[in-house]
Amino acid sequence: MTSLAVDETIARAVEVLRENDQGAYTIPTKGLYPFQWNWDSCLTALGLAHYDEARAWTEIDTLFAHQWPDGMVPHIIFHVWNDGYFPGPDVWRTGRPTETSGITQPAVAGFAVRRLFDRARDKTLAAARARALLPKIDAWHRWFYENRDPKGEGLVAIIHPWESGRDNSIDWDDAFERVPTEGVEPYTRRDTLHADPAHRPTKEQYDRYLWLLQHFRSLGWDNARLHDASPFQVVDPGFNAILIRACADLADLAEALGESKIAEANRDRAQKGLTAMERLWSDAHGQYLCLDRTTGQLIDSASVGGILAAFAAIPELRAAALAARVEHLAGRARYVVPSHDPDDPRLDAKRYWRGPVWLVVNYMIADGLTAGGRGDVARRITQSSLDLIRESGFAEYYDPLTGGPLGGGRFTWTAAMVIEFLRRA
Numbered sequence: 401m402t403s404l405a406v407d408e409t410i411a412r413a414v415e416v417l418r419e420n421d422q423g424a425y426t427i428p429t430k431g432l433y434p435f436q437w438n439w440d441s442c443l444t445a446l447g448l449a450h451y452d453e454a455r456a457w458t459e460i461d462t463l464f465a466h467q468w469p470d471g472m473v474p475h476i477i478f479h480v481w482n483d484g485y486f487p488g489p490d491v492w493r494t495g496r497p498t499e500t501s502g503i504t505q506p507a508v509a510g511f512a513v514r515r516l517f518d519r520a521r522d523k524t525l526a527a528a529r530a531r532a533l534l535p536k537i538d539a540w541h542r543w544f545y546e547n548r549d550p551k552g553e554g555l556v557a558i559i560h561p562w563e564s565g566r567d568n569s570i571d572w573d574d575a576f577e578r579v580p581t582e583g584v585e586p587y588t589r590r591d592t593l594h595a596d597p598a599h600r601p602t603k604e605q606y607d608r609y610l611w612l613l614q615h616f617r618s619l620g621w622d623n624a625r626l627h628d629a630s631p632f633q634v635v636d637p638g639f640n641a642i643l644i645r646a647c648a649d650l651a652d653l654a655e656a657l658g659e660s661k662i663a664e665a666n667r668d669r670a671q672k673g674l675t676a677m678e679r680l681w682s683d684a685h686g687q688y689l690c691l692d693r694t695t696g697q698l699i700d701s702a703s704v705g706g707i708l709a710a711f712a713a714i715p716e717l718r719a720a721a722l723a724a725r726v727e728h729l730a731g732r733a734r735y736v737v738p739s740h741d742p743d744d745p746r747l748d749a750k751r752y753w754r755g756p757v758w759l760v761v762n763y764m765i766a767d768g769l770t771a772g773g774r775g776d777v778a779r780r781i782t783q784s785s786l787d788l789i790r791e792s793g794f795a796e797y798y799d800p801l802t803g804g805p806l807g808g809g810r811f812t813w814t815a816a817m818v819i820e821f822l823r824r825a
């Protein structure tokens with residue numbers, strides 16, 4: 401790309417961010433997602449920092465202002481009333497002062513805050529804002545291991561597919577069979593008013609999402625009980641890698657700010673998690689797989705979750721194997737990294753997390769592979785991401801075979817990632 405083209409693309413990305421900016425938080429996109437989402441916001445902050453550092457810190461501060469007393473940071477904050485989304489606060493009924501959902505999402509905050517801090521032009525502002533966030537992020541990390549790893553194995557489970565962020569991945573299909581659908585209250589979906597139903601999860605999946613929500617609600621959203629009471633407990637390598645990376649980053653940040661207790665606790669969590677990740681490795685697939693905690697078995701589904709594990713400081717040998725996986729996938733799909741392996745007949749190139757390419761996932765994999773010495777493969781991922789933007793605009797996700805835009809349009813975190821890719825290229 402010429403530097404003029406880079407400037408123009410960044411300017412277009414900034415336009416998307418500004419359009420979705422609500423003042424103290426951003427919405428992922430108009431219509432489909434009218435509230436604040438947890439991991440969207442943290443990754444979006446990196447893009448905001450490109451033109452307004454104070455605003456970037458505020459994005460994360462706003463999210464953490466709605467942290468639960470037990471330490472959980474919810475996946476949606478319903479700042480305003482809007483009936484364009486289902487399930488809204490009237491369904492979650494978590495009873496928080498500002499309504500929130502009752503489940504969480506990937507813990508990217510620790511990573512994002514460290515990156516904002518390291519790159520800050522305004523160091524005084526960064527030190528003050530990071531120092532205030534440190535104990536809150538530390539409390540969230542502690543919450544994860546206390547509530548989602550009750551046996552202290554070093555790996556946390558998700559108890560609802562929405563927690564993974566990869567809502568309808570093929571990874572969940574078998575475990576999801578155990579989630580009943582009887583007793584689900586009648587509902588009307590709103591997502592399919594804003595996006596093509598062929599790009600979205602199915603009705604059967606929605607029934608099960610709702611059953612889990614109602615089940616947790618009937619237990620009073622008491623996190624001390626939810627893990628064991630959930631028929632769905634899956635250990636996702638991508639989700640754990642993000643948490644491990646966030647713990648390691650928070651430890652470094654705490655060290656830099658002289659908070660040695662927080663540094664030590666997070667260093668220990670990261671180390672224990674990295675050791676435990678080996679349990680998820682599959683030689684047969686050459687990547688990590690999910691583990692179904694209720695059966696104790698690895699799940700035979702080679703999705704991008706197992707490649708996203710590159711985001712943590714996994715052993716060199718594993719990083720090399722994941723780089724080889726991406727190279728293999730690049731020979732099978734026109735654009736990398738597909739959210740599922742095209743060799744698997746279950747791939748659905750257009751449906752949400754069952755095949756499409758997502759730029760946030762690309763960003764984290766590329767970042768991890770660069771750190772692991774595989775800058776060549778990372779550059780290939782970056783190039784694919786930029787090709788998609790050029791051909792199909794700032795979509796929510798993309799068809800890995802045709803490059804066509806899918807899901808919502810004018811998408812905030814896609815725009816933020818483009819700024820990241822271009823400033824790093």
Ligand code: DGY
Pocket residue numbers: 475486562567591
């Ligand atoms: C949705 O509604 O599609 C969200 O991904 C759930 O968080």
